[in-house]
Amino acid sequence: MITVKLPDGTPLELPDGATGAEAAAAIGPGLAKAAVAAVVDGEMRDLALPLADGEAIELVTKKSGDAYLYPMRHTAAHVLAEAVQRLFPGTSFAFGPPIEDGFYYDFELPRPLTEDDFPAIENEMRRIAREKAGLSRSVMSIAEADAFFSEAKQPYKVDQVRELASQGETEVSIYQQNDFTDLCRGPHVHTTGEIGHIKLMSVAGAYFRGDSDNTMLTRVYATSFPTKAELDAYLERIELAKARDHRRLGRRLDLFTFDDAGPGFPFFLPRGWSSSTRSAPPCVRARPARLRRDRDPTILSEDLWKRSGHWEHYRENILHRGRRRRYAVKPMNCPGAALVFRSRRRSYRDLPLRLAEFGHVHRHELSGVLHGLFRVRAFTQDDAHIFCRLDQVKDEIQAVLDLIDRFYARFGFTEVHKLLSTRPAKAAGTREMWDRAEDALREALEGREYTLNEGDGAFYGPKIDFQVTDSMGRRWQLGTCQLDFSMPEKFDLSFTSEQDTDERPVMIHRAVLGSIERFLGILIEDCGGDFPFWLAPEHARVIPVSDRHHDYANTVRHTLVERGLRVDVDARSESMGRRIRDGEVGKVPYLLIVGDREVESGQVSVRARRGEEVGSRTLADLTKELAALASGDASA
RNA sequence: GCCGGAGUAGCUCAGUUGGCCAGAGCAGCCGCCUUGUAAGCGGCAGGUCAGGGGUUCGAAUCCCCUCUCCGGCUCCA
Numbered sequence: 001m002i003t004v005k006l007p008d009g010t011p012l013e014l015p016d017g018a019t020g021a022e023a024a025a026a027i028g029p030g031l032a033k034a035a036v037a038a039v040v041d042g043e044m045r046d047l048a049l050p051l052a053d054g055e056a057i058e059l060v061t062k063k064s065g066d067a068y069l070y071p072m073r074h075t076a077a078h079v080l081a082e083a084v085q086r087l088f089p090g091t092s093f094a095f096g097p098p099i100e101d102g103f104y105y106d107f108e109l110p111r112p113l114t115e116d117d118f119p120a121i122e123n124e125m126r127r128i129a130r131e132k133a134g135l136s137r138s139v140m141s142i143a144e145a146d147a148f149f150s151e152a153k154q155p156y157k158v159d160q161v162r163e164l165a166s167q168g169e170t171e172v173s174i175y176q177q178n179d180f181t182d183l184c185r186g187p188h189v190h191t192t193g194e195i196g197h198i199k200l201m202s203v204a205g206a207y208f209r210g211d212s213d214n215t216m217l218t219r220v221y222a223t224s225f226p227t228k229a230e231l232d233a234y235l236e237r238i239e240l241a242k243a244r245d246h247r248r249l250g251r252r253l254d255l256f257t258f259d260d261a262g263p264g265f266p267f268f269l270p271r272g273w274s275s276s277t278r279s280a281p282p283c284v285r286a287r288p289a290r291l292r293r294d295r296d297p298t299i300l301s302e303d304l305w306k307r308s309g310h311w312e313h314y315r316e317n318i319l320h321r322g323r324r325r326r327y328a329v330k331p332m333n334c335p336g337a338a339l340v341f342r343s344r345r346r347s348y349r350d351l352p353l354r355l356a357e358f359g360h361v362h363r364h365e366l367s368g369v370l371h372g373l374f375r376v377r378a379f380t381q382d383d384a385h386i387f388c389r390l391d392q393v394k395d396e397i398q399a400v401l402d403l404i405d406r407f408y409a410r411f412g413f414t415e416v417h418k419l420l421s422t423r424p425a426k427a428a429g430t431r432e433m434w435d436r437a438e439d440a441l442r443e444a445l446e447g448r449e450y451t452l453n454e455g456d457g458a459f460y461g462p463k464i465d466f467q468v469t470d471s472m473g474r475r476w477q478l479g480t481c482q483l484d485f486s487m488p489e490k491f492d493l494s495f496t497s498e499q500d501t502d503e504r505p506v507m508i509h510r511a512v513l514g515s516i517e518r519f520l521g522i523l524i525e526d527c528g529g530d531f532p533f534w535l536a537p538e539h540a541r542v543i544p545v546s547d548r549h550h551d552y553a554n555t556v557r558h559t560l561v562e563r564g565l566r567v568d569v570d571a572r573s574e575s576m577g578r579r580i581r582d583g584e585v586g587k588v589p590y591l592l593i594v595g596d597r598e599v600e601s602g603q604v605s606v607r608a609r610r611g612e613e614v615g616s617r618t619l620a621d622l623t624k625e626l627a628a629l630a631s632g633d634a635s636a
Numbered sequence: 637g638c639c640g641g642a643g644u645a646g647c648u649c650a651g652u653u654g655g656c657c658a659g660a661g662c663a664g665c666c667g668c669c670u671u672g673u674a675a676g677c678g679g680c681a682g683g684u685c686a687g688g689g690g691u692u693c694g695a696a697u698c699c700c701c702u703c704u705c706c707g708g709c710u711c712c713a
Contacts, residue, residue, distance in 0.1 A: 112639085112640065113640080114641070201707095202640095202707055202708070203639095203641085203708085204640070204707055204708030205638065205639025205640060205707095205708065205709055206709045206710095207638075207639090207709055210709070210710070212638070212709075212710045212711090216638055216640095216709075218640080219639090219709080221708080251647075258705095260686085263703090263704065316711095317711090317712090363712090363713090365711080365712075366637050366710080366711070367704085368637065368708085368709080369637090369709095369710080369711065369712075371706095374713090375711095375713080376713095379713070480713075513713095514713045519713095543672095543673085546670040546671055546672095547670060548670085573668090573669075573670080574671090574675090574676080575670090575675080576672060577672095577675065578671095578674085578675055579671095579673095579674095580673050581674035581675055582675085584674055585675095591673080595671090605673080607673060610674095611674075613673095
């Protein structure tokens, strides 16, 4: 006998070798019929697999919510593949897993596929769904599976069978519905009729196994939801996100632009740059006593980058050009900071030396990866490099962690995810150095929640990355805090210790917002262009009712501008309705209407975004309120 | 870089069995209107149809090359 634990904690006794299906049957016939999979110790499994003593099991049914999506979409992927098999004979099949918002399947097709083919494929999928074909699971030995898929001319499946064999598997599971047979771990729903409401989303290229040395396959992205309402809600969410696309808003709100003269190099318009520069200085101001500003050259000799190790590890991304001596445009700020450190003899009394720089870096990025402000070829890092002794590392890192938490909260990002990334395959420096650095980071993180990201460190050292979740639930990588024993060695950095010996400092690289450009893009999408007041490119706009109110309108503007507020007057000869609309569309936080009544009483009629009634204020009160709003938020 | 799609006025887009001087709305400019909380009216101007080559009596439209953009893959902040 074995005993498994049910979700409510009750134990369930079963005979040896009992399967998930038998567990369901033991609980009740209704469940036996409804169950499609079992979550065993957190892992989704087919009901046909045997359970072991002591395992915690949870049976998945249509009522299981998100857990049900996995087998449902997995089956939908098989149905997609079967539809493609019917419509495009000769297709080879690769992988087709469920993913975050749906599923995909990778094919090698006899001809290119376009979205014009979607209706036909969707119709075929619906036809297969109506057939309600059962999915049957079977097991083959490696040899049988190899022979079967070789015979079926499915090279990617054969490849996967051999891959599994090399991992020590002796048999593989196979799922079949109608004439479609797939190598698959499962689990699946019972029939093709239970794939929910489906929609094909897009077609894209994808390398087999994600390796750019492999052939490029055709990937069809699709999604499915149990009900039509859920599918529609999802599609609506996509539309909403599209309306917030920072590339669209950036153009409409006059924030930034791109030009063919420099693909991937953003041009910031005055309105855009005021927002992005304003988002940064508080970061530096946050600890005036701790940070010292510096600034290094943008272009430096290639030899420098050879010495720093960037040439070896990062050459593809460095833009360079030279006449007699070869120069390179800096892709990172760290070697410059190392040179600043080395500019004179350093003492232990100088440490920790914290240099902050808003470095404008350039990197060559492959044309296909450029994407609005999210991925560009020139960007500004709110960078800092801290030079310190090994025994100061923990305190310094913890101070950075604190700073980052506080700073993100200021922008409304309270959900901060921390990732500790360790030694990558291609790394500079010795194993011992890496171990010491990783230990130091782990120690600094003690007591905080974080996840381990094995092998994803920078080439010069391990790092802690920071991700925030925006208002739409998307996760973005922002800041980073990296420990570096390698750069100080490359540049032979040293300081004189209390004992009058030469010691090597440790270097900490950190960025809070990461790329200012990217952060602005995230911010635009997070707020949909409705910037928080303190960040708005234009705090308020004065709208005089008619020509005779222009003088008063200018007085209002002057008064507010004197207090450091960004205010314009819209004195165009357009109707009021029109000027108010333009203010709304331009997302100006406050529209200040002034006509006869206001001139007489020395007041201003205030309209907030989306017509929200604020009422009238005297000019003095309004000035005080807005000034408080601007500075209050910024230092909150 | 790779796969697929696209590129017509500053922006959003019409314009395909190849055929008169290539169209609209918005934005721009000029005028009129002098306005009370989300688009007042009229006029003008604006295009080497991404660039280059080819097919044709004739190309925005068909073919080839290059560039850029979009969706992915790889990479990454």
